Amino acid sequence: MILRRRRAGALAGALTAGLVLAACGSTADTGAGATGAGGIKTDKGVTDTTITLGIMGDTSGVFKNLGGAINAGNQLWANEVNAAGGICNRQIKIEIVDHGYKADTAKTLYPQLEPKVLGMVQLLGSPVLAALKQNLQSDNLTAAPASWSSEILNNPNIMMIGTTYDLEIVNGLAYFQQQGLIKDGDQIGHIYIDGEYGGNGLKGSKAYAAAHGLKINEAKITSTDNDLTNIVTGMKGAGVKAIVLTTTPGQTASVMAANKALALNVPVLGNNPTFDPALLQSPAKDALGNLFVSASSAPFSSKTPKAQQVAAEYKKAYPNGPLNGGVPVGFVEGKVWEAVLKQACQNKDLSRAGVQTALTQLKSVKTDDLVAELDYSSPGSPPTRGVYIGKVDPAAEGGITEVAPLFTSPEAKAYKAPYQK
Structure with missing residues (x-):
C-alpha cells in the first residue's frame, strides 16, 4: 500500500486520521510474550510485517500549525525508513488521533489507540502528558513527548527528544x-x-x-x-x-x-x-x-544539511503546508525511535519492555545535528542540553x-x- 501524497489543503484532515505508512499485511499482534519472525519477542503493536507507532497530536487546537507540521515530520521519517526496507524486516505503520490540545479529549482517545501500538512516536502537549502519565506507566508504553518539561523526566516511559x-x-x-x-x-x-x-x-x-x-x-x-x-x-x-x-x-x-x-x-x-x-x-x-x-531542534530554515533535506521533502509532499520548526522536530522524533527499534531488534525483543531496555542502552544517538547528540543512559537527566x-x-x-x-x-x-x- 503506497502512501499517497496529500495536497496541503487536506493536510490537517489527513494528519488527524490513522495513516498507514507500510506495506499491507496482518495487523494482528503476534501475542504477548510471543516470538515472531526473526526470533523476535513481541507483544502489542508488532506483527511479522509491521511495527505500529502512535501519534496523539494537535491539528485543531491552539498549536494546530505546529502539531500538523510535527505529524508531517513523523510521516516523512516513516516514509524514509520504509523505502529503505523498514526496521527489523518490518515496515513502520502510524496511527494518528487529534486531541486538539485538550486533556479530557486525550483521555477519551487514549484507550482507543493504546492497544494498537508499540509506543508513541509523538505525544503533544504538557497538559495531555500530565493527564496520561499514569496510563503510560500502567501500560508500560514509551512515548516521545512533543512537550519538553524537565518535570516529566521522572517517568521511565518518557523518551525526551532534545533538551527541556x-x-x-x-x-x-x-x-x-x-x-x-x-x-x-x-x-x-x-x-x-x-x-x-x-x-x-x-x-x-x-x-x-x-x-x-x-x-x-x-x-x-x-x-x-x-x-x-x-x-x-x-x-x-x-x-x-x-x-x-x-x-x-x-x-x-x-x-x-x-x-x-x-x-x-x-x-x-x-x-x-x-x-x-x-x-x-x-x-x-x-x-x-x-x-x-x-x-533544541534546528529551525526550518537551518543550513544544516539534514534539515535542508527534510525541508525539501516536506515542501514537495505539502507544497502549501505550514513552514515551521515542527517539521524537523517530527522527523527527529522518528530518528530516535529508529535508534531504539534497531537496538531492540538487535536484542531480539520488540516488546514494550524491550523498548524500554533498548532506550536506556543508548548513550550516543546522533541525528545529523537536527538536535544535539542524545544520551539516554541516565534516567532523570535531560538527554542533551544544547x-x-x-x-x-x-x-x-x-x-x-x-x-x-x-x-x-x-x-x-x-x-x-x-x-x-
Missing part, C-alpha cells in the same frame, strides 16, 4: 547576555502559561537569574488569555530589560505588539511553541523583529533565521534538572 524548556530558557538568556542585551543585576519579565509548560520555562529563568543577580518580574496567565497589553505595560513601568515568554503564539503576538506600541522595544525570548510563522501574516507582523527563539538560537525573519522560510548554531552555555552545563541524579 528550562534549559532552552537558560541557554537563551545566556545568549542574550553574551550579545550584551542584558547584564548582571538587570530586571527581566517572564510571562508564562500556568502549568507544566510555562512553569518549567520559569524555572529556567529563575536558575539563570540566581546565577547572575537578575530580578524577575513574573506574570502568570492562562492559555486562553488573549490581550496581554496590561502586563507589558506593568513590565515597562518596572524597567525590564528583556521579556521571556512561555506562551502560545497568539499570546506572543499580543506581547510583541505591546512591546512596540508602548515603545518598550526590549528583546523578547521564547522557545519553539511560542512562535508560529502565521504571525507574520497577523496584525502584529511589524512588531516581531525583537523576538528570539531558543529551541540549543539553536533563531530570530524572527520574514524573509526566511519558516520565519526564523538561525543566529547561533547548536551550543550549550556554561550555565546550562551546570544546571541540575529536578530529577537528575
Whole structure:
C-alpha cells in the first residue's frame, strides 16, 4: 500500500486520521510474550510485517500549525525508513488521533489507540502528558513527548527528544547576555502559561537569574488569555530589560505588539511553541523583529544539511503546508525511535519492555545535528542540553533565521534538572 501524497489543503484532515505508512499485511499482534519472525519477542503493536507507532497530536487546537507540521515530520521519517526496507524486516505503520490540545479529549482517545501500538512516536502537549502519565506507566508504553518539561523526566516511559524548556530558557538568556542585551543585576519579565509548560520555562529563568543577580518580574496567565497589553505595560513601568515568554503564539503576538506600541522595544525570548510563522501574516507582523527563539531542534530554515533535506521533502509532499520548526522536530522524533527499534531488534525483543531496555542502552544517538547528540543512559537527566538560537525573519522560510548554531552555555552545563541524579 503506497502512501499517497496529500495536497496541503487536506493536510490537517489527513494528519488527524490513522495513516498507514507500510506495506499491507496482518495487523494482528503476534501475542504477548510471543516470538515472531526473526526470533523476535513481541507483544502489542508488532506483527511479522509491521511495527505500529502512535501519534496523539494537535491539528485543531491552539498549536494546530505546529502539531500538523510535527505529524508531517513523523510521516516523512516513516516514509524514509520504509523505502529503505523498514526496521527489523518490518515496515513502520502510524496511527494518528487529534486531541486538539485538550486533556479530557486525550483521555477519551487514549484507550482507543493504546492497544494498537508499540509506543508513541509523538505525544503533544504538557497538559495531555500530565493527564496520561499514569496510563503510560500502567501500560508500560514509551512515548516521545512533543512537550519538553524537565518535570516529566521522572517517568521511565518518557523518551525526551532534545533538551527541556528550562534549559532552552537558560541557554537563551545566556545568549542574550553574551550579545550584551542584558547584564548582571538587570530586571527581566517572564510571562508564562500556568502549568507544566510555562512553569518549567520559569524555572529556567529563575536558575539563570540566581546565577547572575537578575530580578524577575513574573506574570502568570492562562492559555486562553488573549490581550496581554496590561502586563507589558506593568513590565515597562518596572524597567525590564528583556521579556521571556512561555506562551502560545497568539499570546506572543499580543506581547510583541505591546512591546512596540508602548515603545518598550526590549528583546523578547521564547522557545519553539511560542512562535508560529502565521504571525507574520497577523496584525502584529511589524512588531516581531525583537523576538528570539531558543529551541533544541534546528529551525526550518537551518543550513544544516539534514534539515535542508527534510525541508525539501516536506515542501514537495505539502507544497502549501505550514513552514515551521515542527517539521524537523517530527522527523527527529522518528530518528530516535529508529535508534531504539534497531537496538531492540538487535536484542531480539520488540516488546514494550524491550523498548524500554533498548532506550536506556543508548548513550550516543546522533541525528545529523537536527538536535544535539542524545544520551539516554541516565534516567532523570535531560538527554542533551544544547540549543539553536533563531530570530524572527520574514524573509526566511519558516520565519526564523538561525543566529547561533547548536551550543550549550556554561550555565546550562551546570544546571541540575529536578530529577537528575
